Amino acid sequence: MKPSFMRTGRVSDSALYRRIEFALYAQTQTIIMSHIHELIDWVVSVYIVKDGKVLLVRHKQLGMWLPIGGHVELDEDPEQALFREVEEECGLEIELIGSAKPSLNDPISKPLPTPAFIDIHKISPKHRHIVLVYVARSKSGDPKLAEKEHHDIRWFSRADLRKKEFGLLPAIIFYAESALKMDEYIEKSKEFIGR
Numbered sequence: 791m792k793p794s795f796m797r798t799g800r801v802s803d804s805a806l807y808r809r810i811e812f813a814l815y816a817q818t819q820t821i822i823m824s825h826i827h828e829l830i831d832w833v834v835s836v837y838i839v840k841d842g843k844v845l846l847v848r849h850k851q852l853g854m855w856l857p858i859g860g861h862v863e864l865d866e867d868p869e870q871a872l873f874r875e876v877e878e879e880c881g882l883e884i885e886l887i888g889s890a891k892p893s894l895n896d897p898i899s900k901p902l903p904t905p906a907f908i909d910i911h912k913i914s915p916k917h918r919h920i921v922l923v924y925v926a927r928s929k930s931g932d933p934k935l936a937e938k939e940h941h942d943i944r945w946f947s948r949a950d951l952r953k954k955e956f957g958l959l960p961a962i963i964f965y966a967e968s969a970l971k972m973d974e975y976i977e978k979s980k981e982f983i984g985r
């Protein structure tokens with residue numbers, strides 16, 4: 791049986807309890823999402839910031855609030871995967887922040903933006919994701935819900951991130967708060983140098 795938070799759409803259970811419940815559920819499912827490799831996949835995620843808020847989506851299959859993102863397909867580099875996922879999952883025009891990317895004049899090397907963070911986490915007892923975590927600013931547009939994949943899409947204030955009703959995992963809160971801090975820092979730097 792599906793975990794209660796997936797049946798009801800409510801996220802009132804504690805984050806830890808939901809993770810355990812989800813792991814048990816995942817064991818009973820052959821395919822819960824279209825993975826690429828059997829054991830470990832590469833994934834990109836991006837915390838998009840606008841006006842002091844960060845964008846998250848409520849994932850249908852996982853029943854959780856997560857950033858925009860997804861698998862790096864076999865014919866993509868991480869940057870291509872990132873911008874494809876942004877287009878598919880929210881439709882915003884973004885610019886990455888806190889990502890270094892040198893311009894190289896080299897015939898075979900294409901520099902890629904460095905992620906702000908990297909982690910590996912369990913999706914099911916047998917499957918893990920190495921996640922390249924990016925931070926971006928929304929340049930234009932309003933986020934559009936990707937109805938096939940997500941129940942909801944919304945901007946989270948710093949206070950929202952810690953509200954129990956959303957049941958955000960600790961890593962999601964950490965990355966989202968870091969994204970807001972990076973955005974604020976860049977704004978302050980601009981004031982300091984008078985731009």
Ligand SMILES: [Zn+2]
Binds near residue numbers: 824826827917918919
């Ligand atoms: Zn996977």
